[in-house]
Amino acid sequence: MMAIPSFDLKRNYARVEGEIKEALDRVLESQHFILGPEVAAFEKEAAAYLDVPHAVGVASGSDSLLLALMTAGVGPGDEVITTPFSFFATASCITRLGAKPVFADVEPDSYNISMERVREVITPATKALIPVHLFGQLCRVEQIKETIDENGIALVEDCAQAFGAHRTVKGRIVRAGGCGGYGCFSFFPTKNLAAYGDAGMTTCFGDREAEELSRLRVHGASTTYKHDEVGLNSRLDAMQAAILRVRLRHIETWTEERREAARRYGLLFAEYGVLEFITPPAETPGNRHTYHQYVVRARRRDDLQKFLAGREITTRVYYPLPLHMQPCFESAGYKKGDMPVSESLCGDVLALPMFPELQPEEQECVVAAIAEFCGSAS
């Protein structure tokens, strides 16, 4: 029996070890550790890859969201609409600025925010919308664009899980972060494009916004020791930028490997006859899903997870509790039952092992174990 992890950074490192060490040596020789030429080069290369005019390297994905909202001028009394089915940082950036999170439930098939629900909760106080391209698949960006333009609200895309994901709209490719607002990326070590520590980036379209972001990440300083406003200490460091530059060169290959693994799961589910038990993730038409996570819906999810753990197969639950039910957001006034789709997802989603180096034999092992569980359960 082989142990199958949910992700395996060591296997990935083995593929780039030489390049990484070379890049780190370059930084060490330079003794330039914070921002500087390595960060500027990464920003330029990332912006080119994403096809956006500006990219500003910051300390984390959480900060990239906070800085985007600050640049958009979000503050006390404002409302910011987002999804309840996401990682905590998607909503904490809102309350950190004294604004109110307003939740809009998700679509059951894509797990992404429903624009129908968003339109129902827009008010004159709505200042921004934070859609999350969850698990590596873009939201309905054409509807998002229409809605924010109509209502004059800022768009802050949470792209933490969607580097390299795109969607074809009227024959044109729209990338995560490419919808005309801010794109917020995380390079946390388990994300698709990953650093070896905390790192993040905010992209934007306007020169004014780029300048503001660049100021806010260095304490709001316009020139050294002159502060017109209070920002954060949220700089990308040169070692992480050098690592990211290496890994950016491989991201297309790794994304294709993830997509191939996803396709293989689909075939194996059919072959092993588990589709009555397992609902695979839906790639909605026009999307290039990057499978940051491969998340299925499963009947008797908790029992299945335990069964798989017994076979040394690690799976994870993203997310067990929706954001509107987090104790720290209680003052927003939501209760159980308000977001039925998200709440039901929290009860039955399961992330199966997914990483570029995942082997076909390992996937077969996972699906065979699921089939065994289904057999014993039915």
Ligand SMILES: *Cc1c(COP(=O)(O)O)cnc(C)c1O
């Ligand atoms: C990872 C993540 C973040 C936060 O990124 P950090 O780099 O960990 O701060 C924000 N939103 C989503 C959806 C994420 O998955």
